Amino acid sequence: MSELAExxxxxxxxxxxxxxxxxxxPVLDRISLHxxxxxxxTLIGPxxxxxxxxxxxxxxxxxxxxxxxxxxxxxxxxxxxxISYMPQQASLFPWMSVAANISSALTxxxxxxxxxxxxxxxxxxxxxxxxxxxxxxxxxxxxMQQRVSFLRALLMPRDVMCLDEPFAALDALTRADMQxxxxxxxxxxxxxxxxxxxxxxxxxxxxxxxxxxxxxxxxVLREIAVPFPRPRRADVWKEPAFVRLKEEVLELLxxxxxxEHAL
Amino acid sequence: xxxxxxWRRALLPAGTLVLFVLxxxxxxxxxxxxxxxxxxxxxxxxxxxxxxxxxxxQLWFTLRLALKGVGLGVAFGxxxxxLFHLIPGVRAALSPIIIITQNIPLIALGPLLIVWFGFGLLxxxxxxxxxxxxxxxxxxxxxxxxxxxxxxxxxxxxGASRWEVLRRLELPASLPSFFxxxxxxxxxxxxxxxxxxxxxxxxGIGHYLVLKSKGYDxxxxxxxxxxxxxxxxxxxxxxxxxxxxxxxxxxxxxxxxGGKSA
Numbered sequence: 001m002s003e004l005a006e007x008x009x010x011x012x013x014x015x016x017x018x019x020x021x022x023x024x025x026p027v028l029d030r031i032s033l034h035x036x037x038x039x040x041x042t043l044i045g046p047x048x049x050x051x052x053x054x055x056x057x058x059x060x061x062x063x064x065x066x067x068x069x070x071x072x073x074x075x076x077x078x079x080x081x082x083i084s085y086m087p088q089q090a091s092l093f094p095w096m097s098v099a100a101n102i103s104s105a106l107t108x109x110x111x112x113x114x115x116x117x118x119x120x121x122x123x124x125x126x127x128x129x130x131x132x133x134x135x136x137x138x139x140x141x142x143x144m145q146q147r148v149s150f151l152r153a154l155l156m157p158r159d160v161m162c163l164d165e166p167f168a169a170l171d172a173l174t175r176a177d178m179q180x181x182x183x184x185x186x187x188x189x190x191x192x193x194x195x196x197x198x199x200x201x202x203x204x205x206x207x208x209x210x211x212x213x214x215x216x217x218x219x220v221l222r223e224i225a226v227p228f229p230r231p232r233r234a235d236v237w238k239e240p241a242f243v244r245l246k247e248e249v250l251e252l253l254x255x256x257x258x259x260e261h262a263l
Numbered sequence: 264x265x266x267x268x269x270w271r272r273a274l275l276p277a278g279t280l281v282l283f284v285l286x287x288x289x290x291x292x293x294x295x296x297x298x299x300x301x302x303x304x305x306x307x308x309x310x311x312x313x314x315x316x317x318x319x320x321q322l323w324f325t326l327r328l329a330l331k332g333v334g335l336g337v338a339f340g341x342x343x344x345x346l347f348h349l350i351p352g353v354r355a356a357l358s359p360i361i362i363i364t365q366n367i368p369l370i371a372l373g374p375l376l377i378v379w380f381g382f383g384l385l386x387x388x389x390x391x392x393x394x395x396x397x398x399x400x401x402x403x404x405x406x407x408x409x410x411x412x413x414x415x416x417x418x419x420x421x422g423a424s425r426w427e428v429l430r431r432l433e434l435p436a437s438l439p440s441f442f443x444x445x446x447x448x449x450x451x452x453x454x455x456x457x458x459x460x461x462x463x464x465x466x467g468i469g470h471y472l473v474l475k476s477k478g479y480d481x482x483x484x485x486x487x488x489x490x491x492x493x494x495x496x497x498x499x500x501x502x503x504x505x506x507x508x509x510x511x512x513x514x515x516x517x518x519x520x521g522g523k524s525a
Binding site: 055056059060061080081082083084085087089091093094095096104105108109136138156162 | 413414416417418419420421422423424427431432435438510512513
């Protein structure tokens with residue numbers, strides 16, 4: 001994790017606008033950010049700040065108007081197949097077993113079929129879902145579906161994991177549970193993660209660094225290093241420093257929103 | 264509870280059917296209807312029993328023709344749906360012609376096909392394929408396009424290939440629509456095969472129907488009709504059974520959903 005190492009993901013001055021009612025509608029305004037090897041980086045911003053668009057650009061589903069996307073030290077602007085992805089909805093295929101949902105995603109990333117099946121069953125066992133590996137996903141609760149979805153992203157051998165508000169649809173209790181679970185699993189595996197959330201607590205609990213985005217068109221308002229040591233406890237929110245940081249981020253977000261209104 | 268409603272679901276239509284047959288029988292006997300106008304169910308049953316070997320033979324012939332036609336028609340339907348789905352422009356280019364083929368009455372098309380291709384198997388198969396392929400192709404095409412957008416987005420984000428999107432998402436997502444089309448086809452195909460045999464055949468239940476109709480053997484006509492209806496019901500049942508076997512991932516409505524908690 002040296003500063004000199006090439007970042008796993010790097011965005012340089014990425015801009016994107018859509019045309020709506022024949023007028024350009026800017027969504028992203030010269031966004032620059034990076035994720036280093038084994039780093040957990042969070043994007044936080046008000047809703048409608050173009051975070052999903054940013055993910056589509058990183059995933060290569062769309063091309064930026066300006067700027068470049070570099071993944072694994074190579075320019076990949078507009079190229080697909082360099083990231084693994086966990087969307088807001090679990091997005092498991094209802095006609096595949098839980099294990100097949102994971103192993104099929106692994107084969108897309110170039111893992112051999114036998115190895116993919118072995119990894120899927122081994123890891124499902126490890127996260128305590130071994131007994132539902134052969135079931136269809138609809139038998140799982142929302143929280144369990146999200147665990148499978150996370151595992152699917154974790155096991156894909158890609159340079160960056162992009163997690164798009166993965167816990168937004170869960171109830172508060174399940175959400176806290178999932179955060180602790182993800183923290184444990186991630187700290188053991190240390191993948192490079194770009195995480196999007198609305199929740200300041202979630203961002204501060206999980207990440208090494210966070211970028212605070214403004215309301216659309218999104219700019220990076222500030223980059224904040226989260227000082228709490230690893231391995232991190234899930235109850236880190238009880239610390240006074242946590243509360244101070246939370247206030248700082250909240251103020252930034254509010255200011256960003258006000259600046260927008262003033263215009 | 265479930266078995267009770269199940270019983271009711273089976274008993275009610277069966278009861279209606281039995282009542283209908285009884286009223287029919289009573290009308291024929293009480294009003295002394297001539298058998299060549301409307302034979303009583305009992306005399307139809309007697310006729311069927313007497314002519315059973317011949318009916319079975321004709322039915323077997325018709326069944327084989329229908330299976331060939333449905334098989335080919337479904338194969339063409341699936342191929343057309345995939346072609347239209349995968350290659351943009353093909354659908355727009357070909358749909359007028361296809362819609363036209365579906366609007367020509369079978370009764371008009373059949374004799375033409377016989378003029379062009381003779382009395383053999385070929386014109387009958389062409390007729391059947393024309394009838395059978397359309398419901399399958401159009402339903403499946405709709406199904407292929409209606410795959411869940413968030414699953415499509417997921418596959419795009421992880422960089423899945425076109426083939427992976429087709430195999431992992433679009434084909435399974437189109438199965439329910441495919442079976443809707445197959446059930447329609449299964450029902451239509453029997454009517455179409457009867458028309459094909461009516462137009463030119465020396466075997467089959469459609470041929471039998473023509474003979475009996477021309478000889479004013481109304482009991483024979485009704486015997487043929489019962490065989491045809493039974494065949495159509497059997498085809499529909501087979502399609503519904505295949506659907507149940509193929510689509511097993513859908514949660515059953517009675518089962519509690521999300522049974523296990525996180």
